[in-house]
Amino acid sequence: MSALQSHERGHLVYAASGVLAVHTDRGTSIVPANRVAWTPAGYSHRHEAHGDTDMRIVFLEPALARHLPDRPAVFLASGIAREILLALTGPGNDDRSAPAHPSAAGSRLLRVLVDELWEAQEQPLHFPEPQDDRLQAMARLLSERPADNASLAELGRTIGASSRTLSRLLHDELGMTFYEWRTQLRIYHALVLLAEGHDTTQTAHACGWANPSTFIAAFAAIIGTTPGRYRAGRQSAAPGD
Structure with a gap:
């Protein structure tokens, strides 16, 4: 389990393999295959991996984050969303994060990713504390x-x-x-x-x-x-x- 942390930007967590849990004081988000957990900016949280886990993290600027809930949530990842997450975070390595300052192409992919999640069905995988x-x-x-x-x-x-x-x-x-x-x-x-x-x-x-x-x-x-x-x-x- 990682140490407790918080970020100035909200972030998306995706498990390319394995299962992740994202713990906050509001509860626990479970991230099985093909799901994405959203943690808004400022939430103290920690990540816990189960199995052989390949964790991918993408941070969102406020202009994009405002299109997602102001609370932790879990979404079903479409095929497009999954491929964007993998493309943004590079080759498969543990705890891969997207670059802090994406290229123009990366920024366009981030907008598509948020659109895909905005359209996606929220999953009953956030367990309130x-x-x-x-x-x-x-x-x-x-x-x-x-x-x-x-x-x-x-x-x-x-x-x-x-x-x-x-x-x-x-x-x-x-x-x-x-x-x-x-x-x-x-x-x-x-x-x-x-x-x-x-x-x-x-x-x-x-x-x-x-x-x-x-x-x-x-x-x-x-x-x-x-x-x-x-x-x-x-x-x-x-x-x-």
């Missing part, structure tokens, strides 16, 4: 034991809060049900395990799904493809493959 101490405690428990199928009431007894209180906090702070929140956290862990080479069945069981088919359905609902196709696509997307 809860502010309430009780939700933070529950998040730690779920992150440490993603396979634990304890109910909300059981988790509440562990941290000293009723299930009704926790449900209200989840709704008010995050706009989610407990089921939705736990599913998102588990999908994050699933992406990490898949990046590290685990197969679908192993990943399903490690993340709390007794039935792999149920895991596949949940994964596809959030990521937009099955775990098997995701792994195959991630491998074929790696530079040089």
Whole structure:
């Protein structure tokens, strides 16, 4: 995991291979294959890589950044966006960044890239960080034991809060049900395990799904493809493959 940092310009992070997590005080953005994470200027953040990760970074001047959200977000990368990101950051090496002062051609590519992201579908891959101490405690428990199928009431007894209180906090702070929140956290862990080479069945069981088919359905609902196709696509997307 990288050290905490912030920048005067907003930046886009793309994983040409592997899986990245971008942590800010607003939450965590997960960057699997063919996704791009946007972090606005001034946000303290750190990057965490999982698997054999080839990270590409592109900074945007304010005139371009204003076309993207004023909060962290994740976008689906079109084929054009992917090729522009790779072209701007050069040959495949870890932690590649685009030049601070791009050429005229590079500037034109940046404008096309922002247009592509502006048109792209925002992905449900930014997991907000809860502010309430009780939700933070529950998040730690779920992150440490993603396979634990304890109910909300059981988790509440562990941290000293009723299930009704926790449900209200989840709704008010995050706009989610407990089921939705736990599913998102588990999908994050699933992406990490898949990046590290685990197969679908192993990943399903490690993340709390007794039935792999149920895991596949949940994964596809959030990521937009099955775990098997995701792994195959991630491998074929790696530079040089």
